[in-house]
Amino acid sequence: xxIHNQADKTPVPRYKPYxxxxxxxxxxxxxxxxxxSSDNALKNIRTMLKxxxxxxxxxxxxxxxDSPESGMVKFCExxxxxxxxxxxxxxxxxxxxxKHSVTSLLEQSDxxxxxxxxxxxxxxxxxxxxxxxxxxWDDAYALVAKHLLNLESPNQAxxxxxxxxxxxxxxxxxxxxxxxxxNNFPDCSNMCHEASGVALSQSVGVGKGTVTFEDFEHADAxxxxxxxxxxxxxxxxxxxxxxxxxxxxxxxINPLKERGLERFQHPQHxxxxxxxxxxxxxxxxxxxxxxxxxxxxxxxxxxxxxxxREAQANNAPSVFDHDFLNExxxxxxxxxxxxxDTSWEHIVEQSGLPLDDIExxxxxxxxxxxxIMCWAMGITQHRHSVPxxxxxxxxxxxxxxxxxxxxxxxxxxGHSNVQGDRTMGINERPPAFLLDALEKRxxxxxxxxxxxxxxxxIHAMAEGRAKVFIALGGNFAQATPDSTRTAQALRxxxxxxxxxxxxxxxxxxxxxxxxxxxxxxxxxxxQQSEGPQAVTVEDSFSMVHASNGQLQPLSKQMRSxxxxxxxxxxxxxxxxxxxxxxxxxxxxxxxxxxxxxxPGFKDFNERLKHPxxxxxxxxxxxxxxxxxxGRANFKPNRLPSDLIDERVRATGQVPDLIMQSMRxxxxxxxxxxGLDDRYRGVRGQRDVLFANEADIIRLGFRPGQKADLVSxxxxxxxxxxxxxxxxxxxxxxxxxxxxxxxxxxxxxxxxVGEGSSTPTSKFVAIRLEQxxxxxxxx
Numbered sequence: 001x002x003i004h005n006q007a008d009k010t011p012v013p014r015y016k017p018y019x020x021x022x023x024x025x026x027x028x029x030x031x032x033x034x035x036x037s038s039d040n041a042l043k044n045i046r047t048m049l050k051x052x053x054x055x056x057x058x059x060x061x062x063x064x065x066d067s068p069e070s071g072m073v074k075f076c077e078x079x080x081x082x083x084x085x086x087x088x089x090x091x092x093x094x095x096x097x098x099k100h101s102v103t104s105l106l107e108q109s110d111x112x113x114x115x116x117x118x119x120x121x122x123x124x125x126x127x128x129x130x131x132x133x134x135x136x137w138d139d140a141y142a143l144v145a146k147h148l149l150n151l152e153s154p155n156q157a158x159x160x161x162x163x164x165x166x167x168x169x170x171x172x173x174x175x176x177x178x179x180x181x182x183n184n185f186p187d188c189s190n191m192c193h194e195a196s197g198v199a200l201s202q203s204v205g206v207g208k209g210t211v212t213f214e215d216f217e218h219a220d221a222x223x224x225x226x227x228x229x230x231x232x233x234x235x236x237x238x239x240x241x242x243x244x245x246x247x248x249x250x251x252x253i254n255p256l257k258e259r260g261l262e263r264f265q266h267p268q269h270x271x272x273x274x275x276x277x278x279x280x281x282x283x284x285x286x287x288x289x290x291x292x293x294x295x296x297x298x299x300x301x302x303x304x305x306x307x308x309r310e311a312q313a314n315n316a317p318s319v320f321d322h323d324f325l326n327e328x329x330x331x332x333x334x335x336x337x338x339x340x341d342t343s344w345e346h347i348v349e350q351s352g353l354p355l356d357d358i359e360x361x362x363x364x365x366x367x368x369x370x371x372i373m374c375w376a377m378g379i380t381q382h383r384h385s386v387p388x389x390x391x392x393x394x395x396x397x398x399x400x401x402x403x404x405x406x407x408x409x410x411x412x413x414g415h416s417n418v419q420g421d422r423t424m425g426i427n428e429r430p431p432a433f434l435l436d437a438l439e440k441r442x443x444x445x446x447x448x449x450x451x452x453x454x455x456x457x458i459h460a461m462a463e464g465r466a467k468v469f470i471a472l473g474g475n476f477a478q479a480t481p482d483s484t485r486t487a488q489a490l491r492x493x494x495x496x497x498x499x500x501x502x503x504x505x506x507x508x509x510x511x512x513x514x515x516x517x518x519x520x521x522x523x524x525x526x527q528q529s530e531g532p533q534a535v536t537v538e539d540s541f542s543m544v545h546a547s548n549g550q551l552q553p554l555s556k557q558m559r560s561x562x563x564x565x566x567x568x569x570x571x572x573x574x575x576x577x578x579x580x581x582x583x584x585x586x587x588x589x590x591x592x593x594x595x596x597x598x599p600g601f602k603d604f605n606e607r608l609k610h611p612x613x614x615x616x617x618x619x620x621x622x623x624x625x626x627x628x629x630g631r632a633n634f635k636p637n638r639l640p641s642d643l644i645d646e647r648v649r650a651t652g653q654v655p656d657l658i659m660q661s662m663r664x665x666x667x668x669x670x671x672x673x674g675l676d677d678r679y680r681g682v683r684g685q686r687d688v689l690f691a692n693e694a695d696i697i698r699l700g701f702r703p704g705q706k707a708d709l710v711s712x713x714x715x716x717x718x719x720x721x722x723x724x725x726x727x728x729x730x731x732x733x734x735x736x737x738x739x740x741x742x743x744x745x746x747x748x749x750x751x752v753g754e755g756s757s758t759p760t761s762k763f764v765a766i767r768l769e770q771x772x773x774x775x776x777x778x
Contacts, residue, residue: 013685015704015727018678021278022230022237024265026678027077028273054611058537058547060086060164060416060522061668064233065213065541066612076234081666081673086521087551090117092503097123097132106508110478110741111672111686114502119518120555125510132507132516137559140515141571147468147495147513148572154181154447156467158457161187161426162474163415164522166535166547168590169561170417172583173472174425175593176569178435179444179577183451184466185428188474188669189418190454192377195385195756196411197422203393203633204402204409205626206619208419211372211408212541217242218406221249221368224282225293225392226378226762230260230679231665233376233412237264240281249364252282254378255290255660256690256737257730259679286361289352290658290735291643291763293379294388298639299347299358300365301395302339307366319366324400328623330631335394338636346639352732370406371396377414378660381762383645386755387637394634402632403623413540415669416522420538423598423616428453437597442577454480455749455757461489469511470497470568472561473519475670477506481747481759482719499564504670520560525549528563530586535562536608538616544601545613562587645751648765650714655765656699657691659709661740661747670741677739685725689768690737693728699768703728708772709738711746712765719746723771736766 020026061082096116102125105113122140123132135143148157159177161170177185189197197207204210216222216239229236241264244250252261262285265278272278288296308319325332348355365371373392379385393402393409401407413419425434428451435446452460460466462485469476469490480486486509490496493511500507501521507514520526526533526549534546559567566580573580583589588605595604600616607614619625625632648655664686666674675684682688689709696703705726711719721743731737740761751760 012683013725014683015681016683017681018259021263021265022260022281022679023077023234023267024273024278025276027234028267030077030081030678055548057522057549058416058545059083062233062414062416064235064412065539065543078231078234078668082668083523085114085671085673086118086501087523088117089554090115091120091554092116092118093120093555094123094134101130102132102508102510103130110505110670111675113504114671116503118502118554118558119500119516121518121557123516125514127512135515137557137567140517141567143513143515144470144495144497144568145571148180151467155184155451156465157182158184158186158452158461158466158469160454160457160469160471160474160476161185161421162472163188163413163418163421164473165421165561166417166537167420167424167544167594168535168587169472169565170421170424170426171590171594172562172565172569172580175438175442175578176565176573176580178438178446179442179569179573181447183428183430183447183449184457185426185451186454186457187421187426188415188479189422189426190757191479191759192414192418193380193411194453194758195380195753196375196389198756199386199389200393200409200411200620202627203390203635204620205624205632207422208542208618209408209410209540210402210618210621211410212615212621213543215372215406215408219243219248219368219370219372220406221251221364221371223251223253223365223371223373224261225253225373225375227374227376227412228254228256228258228260228662229412230258230264231663232414234260236412237281238266240264241266241279244280244283249284249368250282251361251364252285253288253293253296254285255287255732255735257285257287261285284360284364286353286357287732289350289643289732290660291382291384292351292353294384294391295347295350295639296353296358296361297388297391297395298339298342299344299351299355300362301391301398302342302344302347303359303362304366304398305336305339320398321400325397328625328632329397329634330629331634331636332397335634335636338638342639350639350643365395370404371399371401372406372408372410374410374412376412378762380756381753381758381760383751383753383760383763384640385753385758387635390635390637393632397632397634403621408621410540416539417537419540419542420536420544423538424594425598434598441593441597444577453757455752455759458482458486458489458749461492464492467494468497469493469495470499471506472499472565475504475506477509478504478670478741478744481744481751481761482749483741483745485749499561517564518555518558519564520549520553520558522547523549523551524553524558525551526560528560528585528587533560533587535587536591536613542616542618543613544608544616546608562590643763644765647714647748647750648712651712653712653767655712656767657695657736658734659689659736659738659743659746659764659766660762661743661764662737664739667739680729682727686739686742687721687724688727688738689724690727690729690731692731692733692735695733695736696726696728701726701768706771707768708770709743709746709766710769711748712767713748713751715748715750719748721745
């Protein structure tokens with residue numbers, strides 16, 4: 001049965017705990033099913049073998065780095081899904097849009113929409129017929145230019161970027177938008193790792209991780225905070241299990257018991273597959289309360305300080321690295337005072353862990369001579385995420401675990417080039433050095449005031465202060481919080497423009513006028529006037545490498561992201577401040593501009609010829625601290641007095657549960673590959689709530705029963721999702737979890753991280769209600 005038909009067929013929901021290891025036969029079977037059902041199987045087997053290879057293309061999935069070792073297979077299960085998902089023969093063409101009105105498409109699921117295939121021609125919304133109809137590329141560019149040039153201010157336009165965009169596309173995009181006159185760059189970083197960038201820039205002077213791929217081979221201890229690599233970054237499982245095998249500590253901190261953090265069966269190890277063996281991926285697993293990670297870290301630091309004082313009293317070896325502290329850090333005494341001011345009672349209550357667990361974690365950290373700390377959105381999507389990440393930095397600084405082999409900070413990014421886009425200048429709060437370099441090189445007055453992030457952009461559109469929305473990739477309507485308000489904000493716009501590979505819900509939440517501009521994907525050959533072009537990306541380890549598409553595009557009407565950006569720019573600005581169309585002929589010309597204006601990219605085109613690309617460098621990784629003090633800064637933040645926001649307390653209701661949103665295993669970001677979540681035992685359904693069985697019964701329900709989920713927030717708005725099946729799951733009492741984007745309507749737009757404005761999707765106070773008679777049945 002083809003995936004197309006599967007998307008039309010209602011699956012039978014099932015829930016049965018999964019007993020296998022991560023990877024292994026389950027992964028191989030899943031990859032085979034997606035490959036066979038791609039409608040392009042013979043070509044795609046060759047295509048998959050080009051994934052992450054020299055001369056091939058960069059995986060369109062996650063940003064995990066590539067091993068420097070060569071190998072025939074350098075993709076994971078979810079990478080294979082991403083490749084087969086993109087490299088399909090199915091088309092969403094003018095005939096499709098003639099058949100389906102926008103109103104009828106709104107009734108379809110996100111799963112169904114994207115399964116229809118690749119967008120093949122530029123389309124414009126026709127309000128009379130409620131359908132998208134074809135438009136010529138030049139006419140589309142002219143329509144965008146007309147709207148942009150008719151605005152009272154450039155700040156009335158929003159320019160969104162997804163992490164799929166290449167370095168070349170992102171650089172042209174930021175150059176065009178700044179030449180147009182605004183810094184309005186809401187981007188996907190605002191919703192995921194913005195807190196990491198803010199926190200690390202203040203602490204160590206660079207908003208990126210400090211480790212390389214090779215550092216994992218030399219680490220004595222690896223801490224994995226708030227992350228599920230088995231689904232989100234499966235290639236990370238191999239270095240974790242190898243670390244356990246060589247005797248290193250691998251400490252996992254996550255409320256849910258995720259299979260990838262427990263054990264892994266390597267699909268490329270024949271004996272292991274034939275014997276159905278597997279290896280552990282951790283040496284300890286701690287399950288704090290949602291939002292309790294910072295308290296756990298503070299408890300670990302409090303133990304370290306206690307042991308340091310005992311060592312001094314007994315003339316024993318120091319716990320702290322005093323040489324490092326004296327030479328490289330500032331405000332350590334203020335931080336130690338903050339530790340003393342934090343009570344054990346506060347730490348235990350907020351962390352949700354017994355003191356013995358916190359002490360064990362501290363001893364495992366102390367045992368490691370070289371420690372890496374990794375984290376993802378389980379850390380970054382809280383109200384106090386910036387202080388939490390700074391507490392990670394504080395812990396690492398105490399023992400000099402930044403800037404030496406086998407040690408460092410590792411925020412594990414999501415989409416494949418989200419880090420590169422920020423490096424290229426996609427930043428609503430741009431650093432002065434970037435603006436100075438652009439102004440010097442291109443000779444125009446660069447806008448200096450901060451622009452809008454995602455949440456600010458939604459408010460601006462909702463209030464009529466922003467009238468044009470352009471998205472370079474992504475699915476803004478589904479990725480963002482408070483879905484009903486976001487959809488209305490988009491509909492308020494005079495023009496919405498979506499540069500996309502596949503149909504998604506953002507095309508249906510359109511402005512008064514709307515364009516769909518079909519772009520090439522990573523797997524597509526990018527043919528320009530000077531020949532086939534490569535684009536570049538930057539992974540989580542600051543490695544920059546080339547990506548070369550392998551498949552002929554489905555339609556001659558599809559254009560590359562750089563070409564589309566250049567087309568809009570030329571129609572809006574003419575040949576200023578550059579000849580946009582000339583740049584597109586050969587992307588080396590774009591890379592020369594990058595080399596002229598961005599640090600670390602000197603001789604960009606020449607260095608790109610090196611197999612595997614080149615290391616961009618990291619100042620903190622080299623113990624150069626680009627902070628106002630010239631040192632790495634300890635941040636003496638206080639623990640939150642209460643994890644629950646006062647606007648939840650103001651409702652006068654006690655939350656039934658605290659819920660986090662998360663991905664399923666058949667999902668990447670907002671892209672739904674299927675309705676299964678193998679590792680959690682879910683089949684054929686997504687409207688589910690994972691909760692402790694005792695909580696389900698305490699709240700007057702039974703496992704398997706349906707409930708409405710209602711968000712608690714004092715602003716007079718009802719936020720409700722209907723008919724969610726309650727699944728009894730191994731999760732700490734008082735907690736719950738559900739899939740996004742299905743529960744994004746429950747995340748209040750005003751509930752954001754302090755200092756980052758990141759939606760607090762990992763801490764949503766909810767109550768459960770009996771479903772109304774009209775509740776949708778999953």
